[in-house]
Amino acid sequence: MRQIATTAELQSAVAEAKAKGLEIGLVPTMGALHEGHLSLIERALRENDMVVVSLFVNPIQFNNKEDLEKYPRTIDADLKLIADKISAMDDLRATELLAFTPSVDEMYPDGEPTEVYHFGPVEEVMEGPRRPGHFSGVAVVVRRLFDLAQPKRAYFGEKDYQQIAVIRALLKQIQYPIELVPCPIVRADDGLALSSRNMRLSPAARAMAPAINATLEQAAEMAEYEDVDDVKEWVLDTLSSYHEVNPQPDGLKFEPEYFEIVDAITLQPIENWDDTDNGAVGCIAVWLDGVRLIDIVKF
Ligand code: PAF
Numbered sequence: 597m598r599q600i601a602t603t604a605e606l607q608s609a610v611a612e613a614k615a616k617g618l619e620i621g622l623v624p625t626m627g628a629l630h631e632g633h634l635s636l637i638e639r640a641l642r643e644n645d646m647v648v649v650s651l652f653v654n655p656i657q658f659n660n661k662e663d664l665e666k667y668p669r670t671i672d673a674d675l676k677l678i679a680d681k682i683s684a685m686d687d688l689r690a691t692e693l694l695a696f697t698p699s700v701d702e703m704y705p706d707g708e709p710t711e712v713y714h715f716g717p718v719e720e721v722m723e724g725p726r727r728p729g730h731f732s733g734v735a736v737v738v739r740r741l742f743d744l745a746q747p748k749r750a751y752f753g754e755k756d757y758q759q760i761a762v763i764r765a766l767l768k769q770i771q772y773p774i775e776l777v778p779c780p781i782v783r784a785d786d787g788l789a790l791s792s793r794n795m796r797l798s799p800a801a802r803a804m805a806p807a808i809n810a811t812l813e814q815a816a817e818m819a820e821y822e823d824v825d826d827v828k829e830w831v832l833d834t835l836s837s838y839h840e841v842n843p844q845p846d847g848l849k850f851e852p853e854y855f856e857i858v859d860a861i862t863l864q865p866i867e868n869w870d871d872t873d874n875g876a877v878g879c880i881a882v883w884l885d886g887v888r889l890i891d892i893v894k895f
Contacts, residue, residue, distance in 0.1 A: 606744050610648075651674055714732070
């Protein structure tokens with residue numbers, strides 16, 4: 597593993613790899629790595645000759661200043677996790693991993709980028725209206741990473757389900773021949789979707805959080821015999837009233853922001869289970885203990 601902090605170094609390493617005909621896999625991250633990220637890195641190491649893992653907390657995708665400030669920055673621990681992952685793997689195809697750890701000035705030398713992306717209906721639902729500018733900020737940094745790393749494949753986790761749809765739309769817009777590789781959510785033993793934000797939960801909130809996935813799993817069973825609207829309402833009611841049924845210390849409670857059942861590709865809400873040929877996905881955002889958690893369930 598080689599740590600690279602400048603775009604010039606990354607571009608020269610990529611040019612060298614391309615001259616040898618190597619296939620590059622890109623895993624964009626904001627650091628604070630957990631097993632979810634490591635599963636993306638592992639897959640990229642198995643499917644490519646060289647892997648670029650970016651660790652960059654992208655300020656322009658945060659519409660909430662406090663969230664940006666509180667975002668965990670754990671570069672040394674992250675690099676160790678990557679090194680341990682590489683040494684624990686035996687049949688990896690990649691011969692080199694570049695950990696790209698640029699500063700904000702290095703990524704945006706001319707100051708905050710002015711370009712703005714629009715993706716139409718896929719960004720007009722769920723996270724889009726609630727986090728104005730978020731997906732455009734993601735697209736700016738991801739495109740920059742595409743330009744720098746010139747990957748054949750790019751790996752994204754399905755926990756940020758809408759982000760994948762946005763990256764799919766970005767690739768269509770800019771027409772880069774990059775294969776988008778969506779990777780399944782990795783969960784803790786108790787079912788909580790792994791997220792860098794989980795480390796901000798108090799022990800009591802962390803103990804309560806698996807109820808999100810448990811509720812979604814029950815919803816998937818209900819979908820066999822209940823209508824879309826009934827399943828939606830049941831999920832929102834179950835989580836909103838969780839603290840009444842299971843009294844919690846410190847007044848802890850779930851505050852669902854949304855739960856939508858949508859077409860798995862277009863992300864448009866469906867009214868009936870057979871309104872989609874792409875499959876249906878339930879996407880949820882819930883506040884708990886001042887932390888915004890998101891998760892999905894496939895129906
Ligand atoms: O999913 C994330 O961690 C970020 O949105 C990404 C794709 C690394 C862009 O900053």
